[in-house]
Amino acid sequence: MTLLIAKFIVEYRYPKPNDVFVNCMVVFAATSTLSDPPYGIWWNLLRWGALICGVTAVVLAWDPGRAARLSENRWRALLYGLTIGVGRSEVIFSLVFILSLISYFNLQSTTSVVYVVFWGILLLSSQIKLPELLSRSFSMRKGTAVHLVGSAHSFLAPSIVFCRSLGTSKPPLHAVVGFTNSLSSLCHSLGVVIGERTSASETRIAVALLGTTVSEAGLTEQSLLVTLSEDQRAACDPSVDESQVEAFKKVVGTVASGTNISRVKFEILGDPKIAAGNLLNISTHDNPVFYQVFDGVVEEEAGFKDSGRAFVEGEAEQVGYWDNTRGGFETHDWVARERALVYLADRNEPAPAYALDNDEFQIGTIPDANYPVILNISDLVLYHTAVLGVTGSGKSFLAYNIIETSALKSIKVICIDPTGDYQRHLPDAVILNGRGSLDAFIESPDHMIGIIETASSDMDPIVQTYAAANKCLDWCKAHRSDEDVSNPSPKILLVLEEAHLLVPEWNFNPQRGMQDQVNRISQIVLQARKYGLGFLVVSQRTANVTKSVLNQCNTIMSFQAFDETGFDFLKNYMGAFHVRSLPNLKPRHGIVVGKASRSRRPVMVRLLDQVRPIRAVPAPNMPLPEQPAEVFNVPEAAEVLEALANTPLMGGE
Incomplete structure (x- = not known):
């Protein structure tokens, strides 16, 4: 049970120092309850070794600052590798299992053989790529083109889902995908791929739901992300709103921390084509509010080794909402909603219909957009x-x-x-x-x-x-x-x-x-x-x-x-x-x-x-x-x- 919990829930894809600490403390607490066990020297060695490994994991998990984390230190790297190698669930719990079997069971008995076979199956299942096998099996069933590509990981705003990418195949950008609770059931909600977050260890696919929210669709962390064939997409009920799909193709990111009334910061999803001067818009209760890109910086999420993640954060200044009665942008008086989708305006959008009065003239347009810049x-x-x-x-x-x-x-x-x-x-x-x-x-x-x-x-x-x-x-x-x-x-x-x-x-x-x-x-x-x-x-x-x-x-x-x-x-x-x-x-x-x-x-x-x-x-x-x-x-x-x-x-x- 401890192996199952640690491998498939705590560690999931890769062990981190804090996972190792949990594993080692479980072993230390369990072995400390034993009173005069057989092979006591080996049990004490396992007990205190687990404690030392757990303390080392705490030291490794401590973040001394970005410069120290990114500096090359061979001793630290060696210590990290040894601690993760020994403290991972399949290693340290296997040591407990083997020592328990030797100390308390007859190795020639049927019970011991069953335990060994069961443990071997657990170790084997933890190493094979089971989700990919299920995906291939599901894709082959009845000749469909549906296959598993991810599972729900976290939820942003009412209608944005980040999914862990499973295996090597990923849905293309702007593809229509579905969510299901099991590979044998139909999709209960649809979405559009709007980008991704990538780190050295994993990729998370960003999906915007079509015509629903996370709560309405009943999505959980157990929900599975699957691709759809053209026939299955056409058979969806309700049907796919193509205009909404086209709108999602203009998404470049989501509103990020540090946004205020005058300025919006946004995390860029994937690698959209964006430049200084581009016009962005964010939906509000009344009118879309426009912002103009002026800067971008590369940020990094805190982490150690492969758990860190670098990403690009854009900065845009509020222009306001378009006021067709004056031929210009009017100031919006409130901050953008957290994690709201940020859309890119482009030259495919028609210019607003505005007739210049006798005292007005146009000197230009917003870069890469059709909105005019008018002077009196x-x-x-x-x-x-x-x-x-x-x-x-x-x-x-x-x-x-x-x-x-x-x-x-x-x-x-x-x-x-x-x-x-x-x-x-x-x-x-x-x-x-x-x-x-x-x-x-x-x-x-x-x-x-x-x-x-x-x-x-x-x-x-x-x-x-x-x-x-x-x-x-x-x-x-x-x-x-x-x-x-x-x-x-x-x-x-x-x-x-x-x-x-x-x-x-x-x-x-x-x-x-x-x-x-x-x-x-x-x-x-x-x-x-x-x-x-x-x-x-x-x-x-x-x-x-x-x-x-x-x-x-x-x-x-x-x-x-x-x-x-x-x-x-x-x-x-x-x-x-x-x-x-x-x-x-x-x-x-x-x-x-x-x-x-x-x-x-x-x-x-x-x-x-x-x-x-x-x-x-x-x-x-x-x-x-x-x-x-x-x-x-x-x-x-x-x-x-x-x-x-x-x-x-x-x-x-």
Whole structure:
């Protein structure tokens, strides 16, 4: 009886140190009750040997820490092998059986022969692979294709079963399988294989039940997992819900410990194709809640030797549930259910049916999904926006998209460009060069995009930026309507390309006079919104741009970046978790957050593809009227410097 219990219940597939301890303590307790037995020396040797083996097993089972467990120690490995070898049930209980037979029975009697034969049968059955024999026998019966592949081991959530894999055959991923209480009875519940857990010693198959729960199906640890032939699957009553099977094919894992409202951790089952930026969804009582993958780590379950298990745990930030009334994701206000299934959204799912309103435009989609990322152009302009990222990450092409969208919405766009690239990529732009050109452009109904190339003037780029910003503010003030007082409308968007050259941080701007001008520009940005003037700050060096301007940008779009100082600024907008992902972003992938986004929380976006031919000839200069009326002339550098020297800093809003 002790051999049966130890081999098939306690140890089951392989003995562990704690199993050896139990076996040895049973032997020690039993032999301690003997009073003056025959062959006393051998009984004492067995008694105290069992105690020493049990104590050694306790020492081996003690976990001194991951580094110690994984370190190679030959003496520890040798001691482990000896202890497991002697303390396993078929060895130590066989020693008790043999010594008992010699001490208390006549070896020539019929009773002794029966005991020996019975013991031999037990040892033989413990060594052969009985489940595999039963599986093959069951498969051959009546020519069916059903065979035993596992047995229930543990249950997660209401409808997830982990099964021990028996033998070498395993059901394929997403196969429909059945559960039965015996190989001679019909399946009483069905499920779909959604993944597996694997360690050095065993494989556990994860099965999601179809249309039922563990309690409703009456599953226990004695339930058997079997495969089904196509005919048997078709004959199931109730029939298999194929739509549910298809849904289970998108399962990538289950919600794990450490999940909170903002973030979900999930244990990945098997080896699904998953990447940063992918959209996941978890079912709730109302709507599926979406999360976006940002990180993954390899974890390890505590164990010794082959009982340990490594697995991958993903981390995803909440995006929210899709709100079709606003064209974005709305925040979900509660944590995901423990061990809930995590599904992968993909491009096979259709995009939600949403019609853009007059102020909205789409800049891209969630990576590898069809959910759009939509911005409001009025909020983008009025509340100021920053587009940040290294060279080649996609920020300039996004800026071109914003510029052209603003122009289509009748918002004048003035680009201050130190690079000379804007006129090559904006086919409808004109160059604002020379006295009166900025005034003529603002008043012109025919031109919506103007470019000030700072390299074409002797004036310092910072001075040019202040002159343009001041002139645009004066014009917006002069054209402010009564309705604009309570509900400002965007009139002009001022784009600061390479903003670290136009509004640099004080420690990157050693000239005192230039520092004062940057402060004046910051004060214009502060009060610009109520007059309809907006700023688009574009830079590859976040740390070098004055925070007096950046802190007033209510929408942030960040592409790949590596600047630690810039990360400190971005953490205030999107949190440390998103910021950590910035160095790993692919080209044309970014994170969007803020007032203009139709989603409440930060989202990773893949920009829409653009076909943008390069202009073959230089952009034309802004035509000037022959006899202009009273105009706002762009002042010469000397005039600006002289005026600034006599002008105190403006007060904030």
